[in-house]
Amino acid sequence: MRPGRPQDEDRSRAEPGKTGYDGARTVLRFNHELLARVRTELNLTQEAAAAAVGVDVRTYRRYESGAVNEAAEGFVVRNASRRRLLVQLSRELGISESELVVAAAPAQEVPTRAGWRPCHAHTLPRARHFVGREEALALLREPSRRVIAVVAIGGAGKTALVERFVAALGEGPHAGGLFVWSFYDDTRVEAFFAAATKYFAAAEVPAGERPQALQEALASGPPHVLVLDGLEVLQGSGLDDSTYGRIADGSLRRLLMSAARGLGAARVIVTTRFEPTDLQAWDGAGLTTLRLGGLSPAEGSALLERWGLAASASLRPLVDRVGGHALSVAMLGSYAGTFLDGDGERAQAIALEPAARDDVQARRLLAVLAAYARALAPEERDLVARLALFPAGADVELLARLAAAGGAVAGALAGLEAGQLGPIVARLERLGLVARAAPRRYTAHPFVAEYFRSLLDAPPAAIHEVERAHLVARLDVHRPGPHADERLDTYEALLVHTLRAGRVGEAASIYFRSLGGFSHLGLQLGAMSRGARIVREFAEAGDPSRMTTALEPGRRARLVYDWGLYAGALGDLAQASRCYRINGSLAREAGNLEALTTSLRALAYTERLAGALTEALQLCETAAEVAIRAEAPGDAARALALQARVLHDLGRVDAAEACFDRTRALGDRPFARRSFWAAEHALGLGRLATARAEIEGNLAGLHELGWAGHRAHAETILGTLALADEEPDTDRASDHLIRAREWTTATGEIEVVLRCHALEAQICLAERRFADAERAIRGGLVLAETCGFGLFAVDFNNLALTRALAVGIRVTEAAAQALAVASSRTTYAWGLADALHLAGLAALATGAEARELLTRAEALRTTLQHPQLAATRAALARADR
Template sequence: MLRFNHELLARIRTELNLTQEAAAAAVGVDVRTYRRYESGAVNEAAEGFVVRNASRRRLLTQLGRELGIAEDELVVAIEAPAPAPAREGWRPCHAHTLPRARHFVGREDVLALLRERSRRVIAVVAIGGAGKTSLVERYLAELGEGPHAGGIFVWSFYDDTRVEAFFARATRYFAGEVEVAAGDRPQVLQQALAAGAPHLLVLDGLEAVQGSGSGETTYGRLADGALRRLLMAAVRGLGATRVLLTSRFEPTDLQAWDGQELTTVRLGGLSPAEGSTLLERWGLVAGATLQPLVDRVGGHALSLAMLGSYAGTFLDGDGERAQAIALEPAARDDVQARRLLTVLAAYARALAPEERDVVARLALFPAGADAPLLARIAAAGGAAAGALAGLEAAKIVPILARLERLGLVARAAPQRWTAHPFVAEYFRSLLGAPPEAIHEVEREHLLASLTVHAPGPQAHDRLDTYEALLMHTLRAGRVSEAASIYFRGLGGFSHLGLQLGAMSRGARIVREFAADGDPGRMLPALGGGRRARLVYDWGLYAGALGDLAQASRCFRIHGTLVREEGSLEGLTTSLRALAYTERLAGSLTEALQLAEMAAEVAIRAQSPGDAARALALQARVLHDLGRVDAAEACFEQARGLGDRPFARRSFWTAEHALALGRVTAAQAEVEGNLAGLHELGWAGHRAHAETILGQVALAGDEPDPDRATLHLMHAREWTTATGEIEVVLRCHELEAQICLAERRFADAERAIRGGLALAETCGFGLFAGVFKNLALARSLEVGAGVAEAAALALAAARAQATAAWNLADALHLAGMAALTTGTPARELLAEAERLRAWLRHPQLAATRAALARA
């Protein structure tokens, strides 16, 4: 194994009193490429330093000539690193402690199913209070604390709905303690889970991050794209990893695998015998009076537990007296919920006032609360404090402990308690104070540690505090103030998304301003302008996270809102964003129509800047459609408005030029943007620029994979921080092209496979065909799987025939494949030749040469 001796290079340069810039100029490379050699970044972890291309060979020669270093000193042999030792045993990681049922009975058939290691994903689905969490906790207790052959990781979305926090903790557990950047965590976690160990991933309370089906939300659909992709990967197979999840809702995203790789357990009620046993364990006297109680609540586990706890504590275990509780009110559609609320009403009357008020206030905090928080509410006095007025934390803890023994609350962490959602629902009705008053107490506490009008926060702990402040402000009824915290304190998408890359957090925050998480039901108290801005930001976050369907819906809603406001500038922005999204999805005809409408509206609004942006996008879509002359005319029309192309509209110009073989023009176009993008802090746009420059480095007569790799590294500084899907896909594409140029076919396959899976899962139709063409190009190089890859690439290209450039490449590659397999190729190559001639494709000569051989 060879290694580039970068330490020697740095020492010799220093001894010669040269700057890095001077050394780079001496050997004829740009300074960023030189720095990559001097930093050792050219040494790959698995393969070391490999000379695969002429440009790297020339650079070694120049380094030796200009700096006086022999090549055998620069490139030295080393022993290959030994593989990391296998982990001897795994201890479970309970990121959240699942509440333990005081008494657990039955469910032996389901427990037996959970023990079956052949089941990849098991979803335990049931109404609230059926005992989903208790079942999983019992199974985990049965497994014990190990050590085990694989890891066991437990996360509760009841306790923490932050998906990015889940990925951070799970990645650290499964992939090791090394720090992994936020954007890389989903992929690193998948790789760690697929490594072979029999891991178990437990996700409790998934409904907290699923659509409820109310309004226009999709029932059971996961709101977060990264989590959706993880579960879809798990159901397809991640080594020996199993996933166990609980939810009130069916996992809609996985329904295609139900009954096969997905096992859905629809948990029903306890049997009469099991229910009677549970009541007995709570202290009821065994006898004929117990089975009617079980029947009356339909075997509902939580209802039985509450009945048993109440009768055992306050009725001396007398089942006859428990029968007197009226269990048939008609307050709700859910029969079992109606009965449980009746039991809880009887329970609440028997509790001491301070016990009742602790549960009522705890019920306002879905993730639970600690004694100091409850003490702050008590110190507020008045209706907010209720019977807790004057109680300090030390006196509140024993109350919580008693309520825990009664089964009314559960310990979510050593010093934090929570109430079951059904219990919380009833006790919230007993507050005796507006919920807003309780949240106001916590809002003021958080406000004391922050200045909301200061520049946007950077550190994640401050982001957490800002988010908590916003949520309590919103729940305190201060909707406008909460929106101000988002737009001013957190900086909206322009700071939170565009600069910090906190896409999941941003999406979660804006969702809170909509009833039932439905962008079509933004809170009326916001006013039209702010509703429109929030739903537009929601679309931007959704698009960045790879949820193009949600992004498209948000931009359509935004268009409706700005029309109502009479804002032509807002409408052209909305149409342009929608056109951009539909283009990524591969809907090019609709994207063109939308871009044309955006340009018309901008011209009507007398907004030349917006018109130039819309025309540039229109030109880019025309290029995708193969209408090259029309695209050039449209780009020229945009420039005629006095616009200096910048950011994306400049990138579109560059991509158009690069596709036509105008490499120098493309490079100059993009490089002219870099300083301005850096000054604005638009790291995501800079990453896009770097991927184009990487492709520029591979274009022309002398491809330079080293320089392309340097650009790829710079682009990945953004994706590792954010995971923005479009840029991740661009990086996969560039990496595959570099690997093919360097004939690293195994690495190319990995990059192509990862990119294709991501594109198809997220619905990025524009990229899916590109990766299938790359897969075919790789197959042609290695001489394996050619016929199958050709069929897939050609079918995908013909299914999306409006993407003319992709179709032309697919036809050419399929024709080349036919030549190698001895099947008729002339018709394919002739069609490719006609299309490439129409496109003025720089590779037209290669197609004509192949056609001459056919």
């Protein structure tokens, strides 16, 4: 053990007044605020400061951001390099070490934000008139409700209810934060995380760390409120093979599941048409479902009066005729109050029963809107019809561009300028037909938009063509590989309008050429959410089996395949598998054997992560057979290498060895993942030098190709190797972990995040930092379980048992859990062997089952040629005594 390394958890801190930072009791922290202030005063950039003290800029930034202050341990100097850096910081910046490393304030003295002002990332449309709903509002105000889902059909008043709740809270300052986001206005989940994290964490957080940082900020103590309007745009409808109510984005799904479990005093309020089935396990506990019905006859009558109808006995029948549907009542009131002089009797003449739709509420509302449309001026009617083509809304400038286009595109708006359009929009807002989504942006309710789109007297494609041309003028579409988020946003908008303009082939070219497809968006930029959202645009109803037939089959297949890659990276293994199966069907239809073997291999990889090892093996075997038939030795080598890795997982180590030999016999030089699989096989058998050589021989090539995600995977293996040495080197392992997290920090790719959690936990256990180990294990386990990464779930439960044995707390419970999870996946031989061994150690204290468990562990580890077989045999000898 090197000098300065903590020996156990009770002797890992300096005693007050003692020299050094490795003693006991006093928790220290690195004074990063002082470091940042002094650097700024010296007029140094972070790059210049890093060069002055002799470290890379990323390392320097960890100090200046405070990332070196660990959650439970504070700031620990456990190696010579950290000591040297403190000396250099003191020397170069003129700060004494006693100022840089200070005693942490007790928990109750940590300063908190004095007051929180609400952040309205989107302005919720305000109902012109609002009545009733007192019980629903009272429920929204209850502080004990963790997640409230306001569920109702369209037009029932979900958004109006939540807007009224938010408005009643006022502008603060409040004890906790209030953040409002509308997915109707912006479906980009990554944009939501960027804005919400910046608000709640009061800091700029790298993209890949935002979901976790947001959870931590929400759980920090203050009674925060997060409002998410329009969740249904990200949920499955239950049609076209989609799962009813399932949230498509994994990071958002995990956030809401964590909120249902409990994030401090934080509350989340969502509005949606579909019940959030991902949260059903917490229904009645962490989840409260508020099913919003129609207005009562009294409430509906009061609303009609607010719109200017004279109080009379005729109002209640009007409310009854539309079933109390809030939007229908409001539209009736607005129409009658504006065009019928508030005469409720004349409003009764509207025919509400034409069989236009199966949905009774929608049918009646459409009848009201039809009467309304006939009464509007032509320019008002045409403006709403054009606004209806833009679900996220449009500003007056966009409407002015349409008016300037003339002809059918402009309709009755022809010749009108922005200054003339503004008052028209303002009148429509007063009438309740459009709502303000931002200071200069307006939108129409989906029901209203649906009807007015039917009145459009111009091809929608021609209108989108105007906006497409506007965006083209802002971009050089032939320049490949945009990087800046703003530029990516513009490219994405261009793609969407190009697609809606009917130029499907051009839209695909923007994705594959200008944006670079998965090879650029995914492998290099890590823009997984964006990529998944873009490819979804090419599929009807967001269903990968209904990819547009306007594209030739090869391009359709590539889009579905990329969709699978994005879904897998985002942790949605079920969607990834579905995409690969669809891609395989398309490849079979086309007779494209090389595409088929690629699809089968990707599916096998995904099923392996999910823990379906038997199916993964069968898929690998089929992929190899197809590749050999196609005379594609490279594809055959990849399939065989993955097959060998799955055989290793299954505990068939000799067969795995033979399969790797077959791969090499094809003349293949292992690279990237197939090299990683060979290295992990060697590592599992204790052949550390072989494993290290495999990985280190890949790094230069991966760097040259820009495959940062693969490099991160490689770094996690090298970190594990550093801990597997006879003298575990946690410093070197930590360096590899930092480099791996450069990718997860930027992207949040789930598999690599899980690998990083596992490596961090192993480092913490080796350094006896058990509180930090628990945090890393818990984070990894929750992620593995919610995303369905079966093998990782087994491994994290085994790590949890390892920690429990080390601290001697809740050992029996951890052993039972680890055994149960490993026994549910008996095909994962390595995970089961480790669980049996660890559970046997746990049972040694009582002796009840120790011998049986350790005997089973010995038999399995013998078959596996496990490098720790001797440890099992030693434990078994103790049990026999």
